[in-house]
Amino acid sequence: xxxxxxxxxxxxxxxxxxxxxxxxxxxxxxxxxxxxxxxxxxxxxxxxxxxxxxxxxxxxxxxxxxxxxxxxxxxxxxxxxxxxxxxxxxxxxxxxxxxxxxxxxxxxxxxxxxxxxxxxxxxxxxxxxxxxxxxxxxxxxxxxxxxxxxxxxxxxxxxxxxxxxxxxxxxxxxxxxxxxxxx
Amino acid sequence: xxxxxxxxxxxxxxxxxxxxxxxxxxxxxxxxxxxxxxxxxxxxxxxxxxxxxxxxxxxxxxxxxxxxxxxxxxxxxxxxxxxxxxxxxxxxxxxxxxxxxxxxxxxxxxxxxxxxxxxxxxxxxxxxxxxxxxxxxxxxxxxxxxxxxxxxxxxxxxxxxxxxxxxxxxxxxxxxxxxxxxx
Numbered sequence: 001x002x003x004x005x006x007x008x009x010x011x012x013x014x015x016x017x018x019x020x021x022x023x024x025x026x027x028x029x030x031x032x033x034x035x036x037x038x039x040x041x042x043x044x045x046x047x048x049x050x051x052x053x054x055x056x057x058x059x060x061x062x063x064x065x066x067x068x069x070x071x072x073x074x075x076x077x078x079x080x081x082x083x084x085x086x087x088x089x090x091x092x093x094x095x096x097x098x099x100x101x102x103x104x105x106x107x108x109x110x111x112x113x114x115x116x117x118x119x120x121x122x123x124x125x126x127x128x129x130x131x132x133x134x135x136x137x138x139x140x141x142x143x144x145x146x147x148x149x150x151x152x153x154x155x156x157x158x159x160x161x162x163x164x165x166x167x168x169x170x171x172x173x174x175x176x177x178x179x180x181x182x183x
Numbered sequence: 184x185x186x187x188x189x190x191x192x193x194x195x196x197x198x199x200x201x202x203x204x205x206x207x208x209x210x211x212x213x214x215x216x217x218x219x220x221x222x223x224x225x226x227x228x229x230x231x232x233x234x235x236x237x238x239x240x241x242x243x244x245x246x247x248x249x250x251x252x253x254x255x256x257x258x259x260x261x262x263x264x265x266x267x268x269x270x271x272x273x274x275x276x277x278x279x280x281x282x283x284x285x286x287x288x289x290x291x292x293x294x295x296x297x298x299x300x301x302x303x304x305x306x307x308x309x310x311x312x313x314x315x316x317x318x319x320x321x322x323x324x325x326x327x328x329x330x331x332x333x334x335x336x337x338x339x340x341x342x343x344x345x346x347x348x349x350x351x352x353x354x355x356x357x358x359x360x361x362x363x364x365x366x
Contacts, residue, residue, distance in 0.1 A: 013344070018224045020341035020349050021204010040202045043226035045236055045318045053228055072279025084360050135228045148190060153343065158203035160336065160354065161196070163361045166203050171343065177267050178346045180260060 001079060001101055003116040006081035012047040014145050017074050017120050019044055020168065022156030023083055023177070025073040026052065028063040029112045034104070035060045036096040036115070038087030040159040042072075048142045055136050059091025063102065068126040068139065069110040073118035077155045077167050082117070109144045119154040122149035184284055184285035185261060186299040189329035195230040197328050200257050200303050202227055203351065205339030206266055208256040209235065210287070211246040212295045217245045217287065219279040219298070221270030223342040231325045232308065238319050242274025251309040252293040253323065260338045260350050263299070287320075291363045302337040303330035 001042060018024070027036050037060040041053035050072060054061045064070050075083050082100040086111075097104050097113075104113030108121045114121040124140035131137040158166040175183065201207070220243040221253035233255060237244045246267050258266055259366050263285040272279060280296075287296030290306045293360050297304040307323035314320040331337075341349040358366065 016344045019204070020343055021202070026343065041227045043234060043236060044224045045320060049318070051226060051234060051318070051320065053226060080355075080357070084357055088361065128314075128317070134311070135232070135234070135322060137228060137234065138246060153347075155352075158341075158351075160203055161199045162366050163358030164322055164336075164356045166336065166354050167352045168263075168341075169338075169350045171347055171349050172263075173347045174263070174267055175346030178271065182271060183345050 001117045002105060004119050004148040006121065006148050009120065009145040009147035011142045011145045014122050014142055015044045015047060017147065017154070018042065018050060020156065021158055022074055022168070023159050025075050025086060025115055025118060026060060026070045027073060027112045027115060028060045028067060028069070030067040033063060034095070034097070034113060035063055035091045036086050036102065037091070038083055045139055049127070050140050050142065052138050052140060054138050058096050064126060064138065065112055065129070069112050070108055070124050070126070071110060071112045071114055072122040072140070073115040074120040074122055074154065075118050077157050079117055080157055080165065083157060098114065101128060107144070114146065120145070139166040185237045186286060187302050187331040189304065189331050190329040192303065192330035193273060194325045194328045194331050197305050197325055198227045198230060200330065200337070201255070203339065204341055205257055205351070206342050208258050208266065208298055208301060209243060210254045210270060210295045210298060211250060211252070213234065213246040213250040215294060216246060217280070218246055219265055219269050219285065220274070228322055232310070232335060233325065234276045234324060237321050238321050239349060242279045247309060247321065248312070250294055250347070252295050253307050254290055255293045255305040255307055255323070256295055256298040256301040257339060258301050259338065260340050262300055263340055263348065266340060277306050290327070297329065303328070
């Protein structure tokens with residue numbers, strides 16, 4: 001599978017990749033163990049903050065709670081088999097990197113690995129888990145971002161439920177309708 | 184603009200429309216005043232719960248805090264001018280329904296109006312605003328859902344920032360890769 005060469009990206013602009021709502025691959029590590037989970041329930045909560053729903057049955061939750069870190073990786077449609085495979089495989093005892101042909105790379109600010117085959121990777125620190133018990137909500141701050149320079153608009157995948165994925169379609173600019181301070 | 188005839192929809196399946204990450208139009212009402220806001224920062228937090236980022240500068244925030252209700256409406260690409268117009272217009276003193284050619288309809292369980300031109304509308308009660316101060320996060324429970332029967336997969340719009348919108352693309356089924364209990 002294609003590996004994306006990524007360069008530094010402004011942490012305050014990661015919304016460009018997350019706000020359209022793609023399925024993401026969240027990698028985590030703690031005490032010699034590592035894991036990946038497929039995630040569809042996430043939102044921006046500020047320009048460099050992301051809220052993520054991590055169910056208490058997800059093996060990754062324990063690794064993230066202990067390490068208080070993760071990497072949010074943005075896969076494109078060419079990774080659909082890995083996206084589904086990772087999502088449908090339960091963590092302990094399986095190295096999902098090996099099982100689904102994904103390559104871990106060392107992050108700079110966190111212990112969790114980047115995924116080389118993903119278009120963009122955002123290193124995150126857990127800053128709030130006060131709603132983890134009630135809503136499985138974890139709030140992360142992005143402390144370091146990496147993204148491929150091309151294509152400008154990645155063909156991300158978006159989950160519709162029921163086994164159906166939507167692939168990112170046409171991009172249309174309406175910049176003329178926005179005042180500069182709104183962009 | 185086209186009005187969608189909507190029928191009752193299972194509140195536990197609204198993720199089918201929200202999980203792909205579309206821009207939504209959130210309507211609210213309180214004390215004879217009503218408003219609409221364009222929203223890109225939201226996530227499922229359970230099958231019938233939605234977390235929404237509502238900035239303290241949004242006029243709608245006051246209406247929602249006071250009424251503790253809203254309607255989440257899902258627009259399609261034919262409404263792009265209204266989506267942008269609503270998003271770029273500040274609330275007080277403007278009737279956004281009239282200004283952008285949108286038709287309010289009476290909801291069943293909440294005081295905020297449905298938008299007839301939207302493909303789906305979800306009546307919501309505010310159930311948690313404990314993180315409103317820190318993260319502008321409001322958690323809603325959907326108590327009544329309405330959706331058009333066709334097309335099955337609406338052409339939603341997804342914001343990439345910088346004045347650029349992505350239009351929902353191809354839909355691909357991978358049901359064969361999911362066990363029945365995962366669907």
